[in-house]
Amino acid sequence: MSIELDKVADDIYSKVKESLNDDWDTLSNFHKSQGRKLARQAALLAQLKLSGEVPQGDPIFETLIEQFEDAARNFAQAVANLTVLTLQNAWNAIAKTLWGAVNELFSKAGLGNLPVPGLVV
Template sequence: MSIKLDEVADDIYSKVKDSLESDWNTLSTFHRSQGKKLARQAALLAQLKLSGELPQDDPIFETLNEQFEDAARNFTQAVSNLTILTLQNAWNTIVNTLWGAVNELLSGAGLGLLPIPKLGD
């Protein structure tokens, strides 16, 4: 019994591709939705300042500006976290496929299985 390298490579490719496409769709939907909201908030801040309705030293303007900064920071952190999860899913897909092929051979030979490594080990 042997590992069919081309089949394992093709399996990894298709599974990672499917995983990345799914995760990208999630990330893209979130990115577009939140990006539009941040753009509207930025436009409102600019309009308030340009029109003179709220001078820069007005406490209301400062509060709105701080809220905008927080929203931008939270958005960036969420995108970063989703990206990390996407990469972790790709790792899991690759490792599970490779170790699955190896462990199938070991099991067929009556040998013990190799433990599947965790990301960061």
């Protein structure tokens, strides 16, 4: 009875790579799309101000700036959350593969299974 270490290492690598590729595509598409929208909004606000169409201290412009700040903050928070989920998925891929191999060996030896640990952040 033994664990094929090279096979386990290869399985971990392939599952983490697959997980990160999928999650990276999601994160990349989101940040590109939302980043473009924020950039267009910032350009529009700057154009309004530079053209003189909006007088200094105009309450409508101040509201638009506040809305932009909220959108930018929400975007940054969403990217951070997606990044954490990406790391959690990588952890899960590693833990399930490694504990699966260990539990297979333990089961054959009549030792029972170890619970797969969760990610602690």
